[in-house]
Amino acid sequence: MAKKTYRSMDDFASACGVSRPTLSKYFDDPTLIKDVTRKRIEAALKKSNFEPNLFARHLNRKRTKNIGIIVPTMSDPFYVQVVSLIELKLRAKGFWPVQLSSHTRPELEEEAVRTLLSLKVAGVIVAPLGSGSRRSALERLTDAIPVVCFDNPASADLPFVGNDNSQSVAEIVQYLCRSGEPPIFLDVPHLTENAGERQDSYRAAMIKEGHSPLVIDCDAPPSWEFERLGYEQMRRILAKNGLPGKTLLCANDRFAFGAMAAAFASGLKIGRTETCDVRIAGHDDHPLSRYACPSLTTMAQNASEIAANAVELLLGGIEDREADRKVAVNKVILEATLVMRDSA
Template sequence: MAKKNYKSMDDFATAAGVSRPTLSKYFDDPSQIKEVTRKRIEAALRKSHFEPNLFARHLNRKRTRNIGILVPTMSDPFYVQVVSLIELELREKGFWPVQISSHTRPELEAEAVRTLLSLKVAGAIVAPLGAGSRRSALERLRDAIPVVCFDNPADADLPYVGNDNAQSMAAIVQYLCRSGEPPIFLEIPHMTENAGERQAGYRATMAREGHSPLVIDCDAPPSWEFERLGYEQMQRILANGSLPGKTLLCANDRFAFGAMAAAFASGLKIGRNDACDVRIAGHDDHPLSRYTCPSLTTMAQNAPEIAAKSVELLLAHIESEDDGTTPVTNKVILEATLVMRESA
């Protein structure tokens, strides 16, 4: 028997033999209605192609079940990984994720804020662009709805979930110092607070280990194309005659990918044994780090916990706003784990 089509919630409610408010309550939370009524609605659903228009249902409500997710780019597998985990966490808790990328452009980040507000999302989880963000846009979002930042704290005094860069840099610098020549730090453009924190962590740990820190700044305009920046920076270093040392620590894995490619193209052997010319390490445990050749030694950010805590913190702020209470936590800093592979 062909399944029936219904044009609206009202039509389907009539066919199911329930009121329109009861049907809405079912789609919000089936446990709110009596079992006999729930079974009647579910039987009617099985005989139809009906799917509720969630956006239309929420338009006139003070608060929806939609949650915005805004990140700089979806071409970076790190953001893909974390956003996917956030989406699953939200779905499990009965919320509908609305994902937008700013494509690393400040004007598109501001446009995304306007879009999320027009969709009347209940809250938002945001990885800001950092130095490129328009403060007024993030403040507008903060003033309208609960917002939690991850990966990069915003200047707009927002709740935050991120990596403990002091701890993670200490762990990898100590490992590199004790397993070979002390590392030289290859810097990236300071577009986010993470970059500055990692360099500070490197310097502090080198001093504690009794070594003089050496930082090589990135001689290029700021860009999110970290692989290209790393490749070109390593080319410039090698063009000057020789490596400044046999151990290089890159500020993130994507920069390390580029540096490794340039080193390989120049005939250098990368790895941690005595026959190799240079050791290269990174930071983040980018999803592709284990598949470089050789595989990349790095610090693994706790992506599952970043996602879980971001959702937990946001929902706590939404609930506190509804209840008129103050959330207990505004900042969650997570430790990273050293991942030793073949590159260093």
């Protein structure tokens, strides 16, 4: 038997024998209406193919149930991992995530801001580009709605969830010093504050361990293509004077992947045994780190807690703004966990 078709919410409300506001309340939260009314609506739904246009309904409200998410790139599995967790937590709270990527380009980050404002999202969770961000675009966003940053703080005046780089880099430096030759630090372009914090932490940890820090800056134009940069940097080092030591700590896992590939291509054996030529470690616990060859020793960022805290801070900010309260500028800094694998 063919199911009935209804062209609008008004038509379906009439068929159910309820008012349009009651039907809207049902789609917002079925527990808000009487059991007998809810059962009447649900019986009608089973006999029809009616599906409300929730997105359009949200746009007609002063405040929608849509939440924007902006990240530099969706080709990085770390961002994919965190955004997936954020999405699930927002859905569980009754919100609709709207995901956009700036593709590491300032003009597209600015365009993403305009798009989310036009959609009247209730708030935004953003991983800013950092030094490449256009300050005016983010200021326009924060003037209009609650914003929470993760991975990289856009401003001291915004709520932020991120990694404790001082703790994480110090811990892996201590491990590498205890287990073998002290590490040399292979840096990445300072596109975000994370890069500077990690280098500073490396220097402090090495001095504390009684060793002289040795930082090799990335001598290529700034880029988010960290694997390529790591590969090319390692090739240049090996071609010029060779490695200045047998232990390398890379500023992030993606750079480490490139360095490992270049070392392998040059005939070097990577690993922590005495027969190996070089130890290589990274930072972040990129989702592919455990599947590298050899598997990569690294510091694991707490992706689940980053997502949970970002959502909690944002929804709290939305409630504060609705109640005309001052939005608290909370910062959640999370410790990372050492993951010892075969590379170092």
